[in-house]
Amino acid sequence: MQETSTFAGVQLNSILERMAVLAAEQAAHGLSTMLGRPIRLTVPRLSLVPLCEVPYRVGGPETEAVGIYLQVQGDLPGHVMLILPYQDAFRLVDLLFEAQEGATMQLGPLERSALGEVGNVTASLFLNAIADATGLSLRPSPPAVVMDMVGAIIDIIVIASGAVADEILLLEVEFHGPDRTLEIYFWMVPAQSIADADIH
């Protein structure tokens, strides 16, 4: 990460990193409560990625993936998208269901719903942490789960941001279960108005 990087005018190396730590703690608490056993979340890295480069970070634009999308309304409107290549989505479902690694081979309604809920809990708690730190109101929509090619999933956030965001915020989130760790990419895209918002 570059020292000079900013996201929506915020220095990445200061406020956002603190928020990410806070958010990870909150999200871990929420997930652990939901699952009835301890799950720990860490955010080892935050970085800004050019939008056109996003598909290549997730295996290429034709990679089959699951996207979990939430729209954020309130003082800081924007979009949150979790993108998981199929294999990672399977592993996350295994982790959530306490199944053996490799047990999940396809994503039915139950698996999709579980993934949607993880996206929901993680994103909501992340947003709560930002809201707490800034005093701004942030209201996430229910999650939408999309399964398709990465390129097509990316289109959702490209369009949602009015194709104005050149860079989006990437959070590399690690889910630590009792016996395994999973790394998941978590993307945040500002609506145009975020860039104008005054964050202190």
Added chain:
Amino acid sequence: MAPNQKEALGQPAALEANVKSAGLGQLVVSNDPAETLIAYGLGSCVGVIAYDPTAKVGGLLHAVLPQHRNGDANLAKYVDTGIPLLLKEMAKLGARKANCLLYVVGGAEMLQVAGLANGFNIGSKNVQMARAVAEREGLRLKEVDVGGNSGRTVKLEMQTGRVTVRTLGRGERTL
């Protein structure tokens, strides 16, 4: 985004010989019979292919939004400015507009959730704009594969002018 960025990004196209891929807001043209032009994973974006079978010149535009915004230097990002630019670049390689066959692919609605749909019918707006520009430019619209809720990958083989569309779960079909 500059066309030369795609090499820097290490797109898979760079690994595959004779493949030129158009990323978001990019266009590619060719007069090399050995080449294939590709746009991967079109969601609400549209891929517009023009092919002059006489000159064997082809082009592929990967447009994101229907209408150009003032001040944006990247004309290929928009359907209305991208198609004329595509024809202009193809003309440089010897294509004639009157010969060109046009294919429009993509423009899906990727989100199907009530309450989230506002402002997301960009897919169909992209397709509408492509049809309107085709008519305005007097282009022959040969085939379309648009709408629905799935992403598509579209390819143009320069040698034959064959256009194929791949959708997850439904395989590849020739237009």
